[in-house]
Ligand SMILES: NC(=O)c1ccc[n+]([C@@H]2O[C@H](COP(=O)([O-])OP(=O)(O)OC[C@H]3O[C@@H](n4cnc5c(N)ncnc54)[C@H](O)[C@@H]3O)[C@@H](O)[C@H]2O)c1
């Protein structure tokens with residue numbers, strides 16, 4: 322089959338690879354009908370996540386049709402022919418983390434748990450197409466994909482919603498929603514969201530759905546800010562104005578009650594000086610993050626507020642504003658999304674028309690053109706917000 | 713050499729105890745064991761992989777056994793690497809899980825064999841036992857050892873780093889891997 326693979330730093334390549342087969346009794350094989358490129362894929366391609374190998378199949382956002390199930394999959398739960406959206410964290414459904422609905426911390430789904438434990442202190446769940454640290458699972462930017470624990474994660478789509486309407490239940494819609502949910506939003510809240518990428522856009526929509534009074538989008542790409550504005554959110558371009566001062570103006574000097582970091586480890590900075598500091602440290606790997614958005618969110622947040630982090634970090638960061646965090650009673654919440662928790666309720670919101678995930682799709686390309694898709698998405702070319710690939 | 717490791721498994725003590733008490737089950741999750749065969753009520757014959765594609769064998773007997781609490785065993789006769797083991801089971805505070813604590817003691821001989829054994833366990837010998845217990849947890853909680861494209865062979869995962877790419881296996885590769 323054809324699959325999009327990691328071919329070294331800054332390079333992806335669609336290659337011929339073997340078709341997947343059942344390796345565990347509870348596996349299924351899914352024929353992919355739609356898949357997408359995510360900001361998390363950029364961290365892999367840019368070389369900021371260790372343990373990638375040449376030939377790794379990428380992709381953790383995908384859906385399709387079940388074409389084979391292992392002997393251990395209960396036919397009452399999943400059968401050949403079912404149309405499914407697959408959540409990106411692989412989770413067993415039986416361990417203590419799964420029982421607590423902390424699906425992305427599943428204790429059993431990562432065969433390389435020993436390596437993850439070395440980096441993170443405790444292991445993390447397996448993730449499709451997301452380095453060997455999270456298990457070495459082939460991803461879904463491919464014609465077919467093996468789905469472990471297929472009786473636990475996949476969500477069956479039984480209505481006639483289009484792929485485009487439900488595909489993002491695999492990751493970015495739940496992720497954005499979890500970012501907003503972690504904010505414990507109150508009706509009077511001003512919620513500021515750093516990053517107007519697809520994840521940020523869904524965090525904004527979710528914050529409004531959860532009742533925020535005002536939602537503010539912060540980014541530097543005018544077309545992405547325009548997209549947020551068209552969805553009814555207030556915008557700040559961090560290359561044009563000082564973010565903290567503008568946030569104070571917009572909130573009567575209080576600062577946003579809740580702040581969401583939907584940027585992660587590859588943030589860019591208005592101040593060339595600080596950016597250079599982190600860039601150099603990151604390049605020599607003595608710091609793994611460029612945490613400008615996170616620092617700014619912590620410094621901007623109202624005292625007693627919540628900073629919710631859904632942008633991905635991978636290692637260690639410098640100049641963490643611990644003084645602001647501690648002395649102003651801020652709460653920091655974060656996590657890889659526990660996607661399985663949110664899929665069914667968010668499907669209802671899509672069916673009711675309260676959320677429209679299709680609004681972020683700007684490009685639909687054949688899988689064969691994955692490299693072009695990565696280029697457009699990474700370099701913000703041609704108004705690119707979200708790329709859907711069709712195998 | 714003493715190796716101590718522990719894990720928590722979301723199954724009642726009686727299940728975890730019963731699984732371990734059937735010592736024949738140990739090779740499903742312990743990387744170095746090829747086979748444990750019952751030879752009597754309290755006696756077993758063990759086969760383990762050793763360096764240079766050799767295997768070592770020894771007899772063992774259960775020395776201590778308190779149902780749902782603990783099991784102890786030791787090698788008997790003139791084992792190449794005399795060893796003892798004990799495992800004890802403690803109900804976890806959540807009321808549904810079991811803490812498993814394992815202590816393995818190897819009496820590593822001098823000379824070439826001792827060196828080979830030391831090399832086999834590598835610089836972080838406890839890691840192997842940690843991985844063994846992770847797989848025990850997988851087997852008891854999910855039914856089997858979890859495989860990925862990068863680490864398709866369960867017990868052999870640790871030895872195969874750097875791994876094959878996270879890319880589906882060809883049927884040849886699967887056949888070869890299953891035979892190995
Ligand atoms: N927690 C999870 O489970 C999860 C799931 C999916 C994605 N993510 C992460 O979410 C983040 C965003 O994903 P995406 O797909 O939207 O990626 P993206 O790259 O499209 O979006 C990031 C946006 O942040 C903007 N940005 C850069 N520096 C900034 C700064 N200093 N302040 C404000 N904005 C800044 C960029 O211009 C870009 O528009 C990534 O880190 C991704 O890995 C996390």
Ligand SMILES: [Zn+2]
Nearest residue numbers: 359361382492
């Ligand atoms: Zn993603």
Ligand SMILES: [Zn+2]
Nearest residue numbers: 413416419427
């Ligand atoms: Zn689990």
